[in-house]
Amino acid sequence: MATKRSIFEDVGTNEKPKETPKGGLIEKGRGGARKGIRAWLIVIFALVMAMIAVGGLTRLTDSGLSITEWKPVMGALPPMTAADWQVAFEKYQQTPEYRLQNEGMTLSEFKPLFLWEWGHRNLGRVIGLVWFLGYVRFAVAKKIPTGWHKRLIFIGALGGLQGAIGWWMVSSGLTGDRLDVASYRLAIHLGLAFIILGFIAWYVFLLGRTEPELMQARRAKDAKLFGMSTGMLHFAFLQILLGALVAGIDAGRGYTDWPLMGGQVLPPDPFYIEPLWRNFFENPALVQFLHRMAGYLLFIYGIVTWLKGRKSANRATASAFTLMAAVLFLQVILGITTLVHGAPLALGLAHQVGAVALFVAISRARFLSQYPQPQSVRSV
Template sequence: MPFDAQISAAAADRIEPNPRPIAVWLLAVAGMVWVMVAIGGATRLTGSGLSIMEWAPLSGTLPPLSEAEWRRLYDLYRSIPQYALVNAGFGIEGFKEIFWLEWIHRFWGRLIGLAYAVPLAWFWLRGRIPAGLKPRLVLLLLLGGLQGAVGWFMVASGFEADRTAVSPYRLVMHLGLALVLFAALLWTGLSVLRPVPAPAVPGQRTVRRQAQAAAWLIVAAMLAGGFVAGTKAGFDYNTFPLMAGRLVPEGYWRLDPAWTNLTVNIAAVQFNHRLLATLATLAALGAAFAGWRRLPAGPARRACLGLGFAVCLQYALGVATLVHVVPVWLGTLHQACAVLVLAAALAALHALRYSTCGKSSPRESRRGA
């Protein structure tokens, strides 16, 4: 049975008739994950992510409380390649600056865990969670814990010999899981608010297929952006739309084996991100135009138009970030806006859900079959 249908079927049996508190809680946690992605972007751009060399889920909650502890952590940092190759001579005051950003990043992750686990236990013990929703909520809790472990797995890669940053593969894994967690929280919250889709209207199925194509391209562009971040490809080819005077940069397939060009070849990685972002923008604008032309005024139409606006904003931020050679504030804003685009795509898809019991034109009925 589809997840939304499970929520709908369980709705009649729940003790608490108002699902709004659960939906607000889930959407609030999704918002916290959004902030977490933005903080993670700032941490990466400032090179702060390797400043804490210990994974201490409980004791690490508190920052250093004595000068001796600051000195111990500073001495640990001085033992890794990033210090020797990038920040040689970095004093303890400079270390404190990058330490605090990474500490905030980890502390915010702990807050997300509390903001999810405590209300979950409260709703569960009070019997306010529909039975069909419980497995999904437990899975989200496990995903949150896994994200913390993957985060440390990523950071640990930066301590290896001759590395001054984390592995781009592990960074994309960490980013991808964060996006999965955000998407699941947002979709679940929206489904609790609106468990039953409206009957389809003529043209709705077509618009939804266009929105789905845009959503998949958006996800692909975001993951490609993770490899841009992991390889620092944004600091090269800082012109637009051409790359060193060419549409397709020279040396696109210079690495062997060929597949590594897609992940570590700076020219190919940046070109792929540009291409996918452009295709995603065109697809989202197509979905927005189709929604404006085919759908009646209402939430679905507004969601499609919102998707078009969010993608255009993100594309403009991406170009600005590139041509200004990735300033920290602009790079962080670009990463945060990527989550806005994902949220807009999910909101559009959710609003475009349709009931098979509704009326539609004969052509639409055949297409939806």
């Protein structure tokens, strides 16, 4: 017969308490592997951004064709002796740029050009090394979250492809009668750099929250805003490609009056090159005109997107679109200022860095459209 138990007696005191399941490192909020990988990607992002800036300086200083060989490993060291410098200079003297533009240049004048391009290439090597060491470290420690191996390898693969495209671009200016690299190859090279930046930024945003938080946030996705910001991102990317074409043929220095070009809306002789399609890549007047028109349209579309985004019920999302609009406005002002001053080195570089800031601002607004930040009812 069962004995009576006091109502004050603890129940189940002899049973072992069940252990609370412990999540892995990838589920510890912002800590663990997600935090470490996020920090690593931020470092790579900063390096790629610096690479774009150095690449812009290399182009603006006409240094890109100073190294006539592609040696991914042995090229990490600059010429070490006077004889080595002389050999590098003699190879440069065989290029069209030297024969048609820089004939008579001295070795002392050549060295700064060489070192700019050497620094640009070495920074690329540093980026590759940082990616490789970081990936191996996290992979060996088994701290890469589920589903992230392919994403991180994808970033490394894009970086390797970028190196090959860089040489493909440089090689276009080493033969024939070109004074510079092919502008469309320069556009592809810069475009891929922004694609890499875009993916890294998106991954950084994703790693800022746990997977459960992202799944919860996606339920509140603003599909309309996400679509508009996606269009904004693609439009900005097109404008960046047009900007690369402008830089590739020095089209920004041909017409420095604004808002007209040579006193008229459409510049003189916009289609003088045959066949017709070459004008869209090699005619400085037409390329600058297209860059201007695309800038106006991007600004208008950006304002429309901002007017929609600022009405978002989520305050963080609305603020992100306001920031995007502010960066867009500053970039337009900077672009006009760069133009009317004939694209000097400092302004040209600032305009290129401004494009990076705008691209990231749009990406952030787009991310928060898909994954709104949680907010209390009082903050609405």
